[in-house]
Amino acid sequence: ENFPIVSQFMVMFIITRLLSIVCKAKPLAHCLSNELAEKLRTDPKSISTASVDFGNIVREAPEAVLHPSCPEDIADLVRSAYCDGDSSIPFAIAARGRGHSIRGQAMARGGVVVDMTSLARHHSGGAAISVSWSRHLGYYADVSGGQLWRDVLEETLRQGLSPVSWTDYLYLTVGGTLSNAGISGQTFRYGPQISNVYEMDVITGTGKLTTCSPDENQELFYSVLGGLGQFGIITRARIALDRAPKRVKWMRMLYSDFSAFTKDQEYLISKNGRYQDNALDYVEGLLLMHQGPPDSWRSSFFPLSDHPRIISLLKQHKIIYCIEVAKYYDDLTQNTVNKDLENLFQGLSHIPKFMFQKDIAYVDFLDRVREGELKLTAQGLWDVPHPWLNLFVPKSRIADFNDGVFKNIVLKRNITTGTILIYPMSRNKWDDRMSAVVPDEDVFYTVGFLHSSGFDDWEKFDLQNKELLRFCEDAGIELKHYLPSFGNEQQWTRHFGSKWRRFHQRKARFDPKMILSPGQRIFSRNQ
Numbered sequence: 086e087n088f089p090i091v092s093q094f095m096v097m098f099i100i101t102r103l104l105s106i107v108c109k110a111k112p113l114a115h116c117l118s119n120e121l122a123e124k125l126r127t128d129p130k131s132i133s134t135a136s137v138d139f140g141n142i143v144r145e146a147p148e149a150v151l152h153p154s155c156p157e158d159i160a161d162l163v164r165s166a167y168c169d170g171d172s173s174i175p176f177a178i179a180a181r182g183r184g185h186s187i188r189g190q191a192m193a194r195g196g197v198v199v200d201m202t203s204l205a206r207h208h209s210g211g212a213a214i215s216v217s218w219s220r221h222l223g224y225y226a227d228v229s230g231g232q233l234w235r236d237v238l239e240e241t242l243r244q245g246l247s248p249v250s251w252t253d254y255l256y257l258t259v260g261g262t263l264s265n266a267g268i269s270g271q272t273f274r275y276g277p278q279i280s281n282v283y284e285m286d287v288i289t290g291t292g293k294l295t296t297c298s299p300d301e302n303q304e305l306f307y308s309v310l311g312g313l314g315q316f317g318i319i320t321r322a323r324i325a326l327d328r329a330p331k332r333v334k335w336m337r338m339l340y341s342d343f344s345a346f347t348k349d350q351e352y353l354i355s356k357n358g359r360y361q362d363n364a365l366d367y368v369e370g371l372l373l374m375h376q377g378p379p380d381s382w383r384s385s386f387f388p389l390s391d392h393p394r395i396i397s398l399l400k401q402h403k404i405i406y407c408i409e410v411a412k413y414y415d416d417l418t419q420n421t422v423n424k425d426l427e428n429l430f431q432g433l434s435h436i437p438k439f440m441f442q443k444d445i446a447y448v449d450f451l452d453r454v455r456e457g458e459l460k461l462t463a464q465g466l467w468d469v470p471h472p473w474l475n476l477f478v479p480k481s482r483i484a485d486f487n488d489g490v491f492k493n494i495v496l497k498r499n500i501t502t503g504t505i506l507i508y509p510m511s512r513n514k515w516d517d518r519m520s521a522v523v524p525d526e527d528v529f530y531t532v533g534f535l536h537s538s539g540f541d542d543w544e545k546f547d548l549q550n551k552e553l554l555r556f557c558e559d560a561g562i563e564l565k566h567y568l569p570s571f572g573n574e575q576q577w578t579r580h581f582g583s584k585w586r587r588f589h590q591r592k593a594r595f596d597p598k599m600i601l602s603p604g605q606r607i608f609s610r611n612q
C-alpha cells in the first residue's frame with residue numbers, strides 16, 4: 086500500500102520489458118525474483134551507456150542492465166537464462182567493467198549487461214578490497230571483479246603494499262583486464278596481470294558460483310584467465326602483493342637506429358629475475374614521428390626546453406624510437422639506485438645526450454595516463470572513436486615489421502597522430518594453461534596503435550590497420566592480436582591455433598548455452 090505509484094509503475098515497466106526479452110528468447114520471467122527484477126534497469130540512460138564502449142565504433146543495445154549488489158544477483162540472473170531445459174536460445178549476458186573495450190566486447194545485443202562496477206560500489210569503505218597475509222602466499226588482496234585497479238592501488242598502498250603487474254591506465258576493472266591479460270612495462274619481469282592471481286570466484290554460464298585456483302577447480306581457473314569473458318563472470322580475485330616502493334626513476338632514451346633500439350630493449354628485459362637487484366621494473370618503448378609533438382596525451386614527459394632539439398632530430402630522421410624505463414626505489418635503496426642504473430645502462434647505444442630522466446612518486450608514475458585523460462575529457466576529445474589495434478609480433482620478424490609497417494605504411498600514410506607503443510616481453514612469464522594467446526617465440530613484442538580519430542574519420546585509421554595486417558599476412562609474419570576482435574569463427578580458430586580445441590571444449594563445459602560475453606563474437610548463438 087505504501088509503495089509509491091511511480092515505483093509500482095517502474096516495476097511493471099521493468100517486468101514488461103523483461104517479458105519482451107524473454108518472449109523473443111525463452112520463458113524467463115517465472116525464474117526471476119521480484120528482487121532481481123528491481124535491480125534491472127531499462128531507462129534510456131542505462132541502455133545507452135551499455136550500448137557503447139571506449140572504441141565508440143560499435144553500438145549494440147541490451148534490453149536491460151543489471152546493477153548487482155552481490156554476486157548472488159549475478160548468479161540468479163545467469164541461472165534465469167540457463168534455467169529452462171528446452172532448446173530455444175537463452176538471452177545473452179555480458180559482464181561490463183568500464184566498457185573500455187574497442188569493438189563491443191562487453192555488449193549484449195537484446196540481452197542483459199551486468200554493470201560490474203555496481204558490485205564494487207556496494208562494498209563501501211574499502212571493504213571490497215581486503216588485504217591479508219599467509220605463509221604460503223605472502224601478502225595478497227581479495228578484490229571485487231568490478232573494482233578499478235586505481236582503487237586497488239590506493240587501498241593496498243595504505244598498508245605499504247601494492248600489486249606488482251599493471252596496465253598503463255588504471256581506470257580499468259580487475260575482471261576486465263583478467264579476461265584479456267593486463268599488460269604493461271612491468272610484464273617482462275612480473276608477468277601479465279593474469280600471472281599474478283592466486284584464486285577467483287567465478288559464476289559460470291550455468292549460474293554456479295565456484296571458487297577456483299591452481300589447486301581447486303583448476304580447469305576453470307586457467308580457462309577464465311585471458312578467457313575473454315567466455316567461461317564465467319569473475320566476482321572476486323585474489324591478487325599477489327609486494328612491498329610498495331616509494332619513488333621511481335623514470336627515464337627515456339632516443340634512438341634513430343631500429344636494430345640498436347631493439348637490441349637494447351632485449352638486453353634490458355633479459356634481466357628479469359623477480360628478486361634480481363640490477364633489473365628494471367618497467368621497460369616500454371614508443372615511436373616518435375615527425376608529424377607529431379614529442380609528447381602525447383598519454384604522458385607529458387620531455388622537458389619543454391628540450392622539445393626544439395627533439396623536433397629537429399625528428400625532422401632529420403622521420404622516425405625516432407624511444408625506450409622508456411623505470412626503476413623503483415625506497416628509503417633502503419635510495420643511495421644505490423643511481424649507481425645500479427649507471428651499471429645497467431653501460432654499453433647502451435642511444436643517441437648521445439638524448440637521455441632524459443624524471444624522479445616521481447610511485448603512485449604518480451603508475452597513474453601517469455590519468456592527467457592526459459582529464460585534459461582530453463575537458464576538451465571533449467576523450468569520447469572520440471578509437472580504432473586501436475594491438476598486436477604481439479615475434480622477435481624474429483620485428484625488423485621486417487619496422488620496415489614494412491612503420492616505415493612503409495604508417496610513415497607514408499602520414500595520418501597517425503596517436504601513440505604507437507612497442508616493447509618486448511618474455512614468453513616464460515606467461516602460463517600456457519591459460520586461455521590468453523601469445524606468439525610461439527621466447528621473446529615477442531607488443532605493438533599498440535593507439536589512434537585517436539576525429540568523430541568522422543576513424544575509417545581511415547581502420548583502413549591503415551587493414552593494410553598493415555595484409556602486409557603481415559603476405560610477409561608471413563605470425564602475429565597474435567591482443568584485445569582481439571574478429572568477425573568469424575575461422576579467424577578465431579586461427580587466432581587460438583593449437584589452443585582452439587581446448588577453448589571450444591571449455592566453452593561447452595562452462596557455458597554450454599553460450600550465454601556469456603556474446604560481444605566477443607567467438608561462438609554463434611544459433612548453433
Ligand code: FAD
Nearest residue numbers: 182183184185186230252253254258260261267268314319
Ligand atoms: P570491459 O571492456 O568492460 O570488458 C572486457 C571484456 O571482459 C568483455 O568481454 C566483458 O564481457 C568481459 N568482462 C568484464 N568484466 C568481467 C568480469 N568481471 N568477469 C568476466 N568477464 C568480464 N590493456 C592492457 O592490457 N594494458 C594497458 O596498458 C591498457 N591500457 C588501456 C588504456 C585505455 C585508455 C583503454 C581504454 C584501455 C586500455 N587497455 C589496456 C585495454 C583494457 O585492458 C581492456 O579494454 C579491458 O577490456 C579492460 O577494460 P574494462 O575493465 O572496461 O573491461
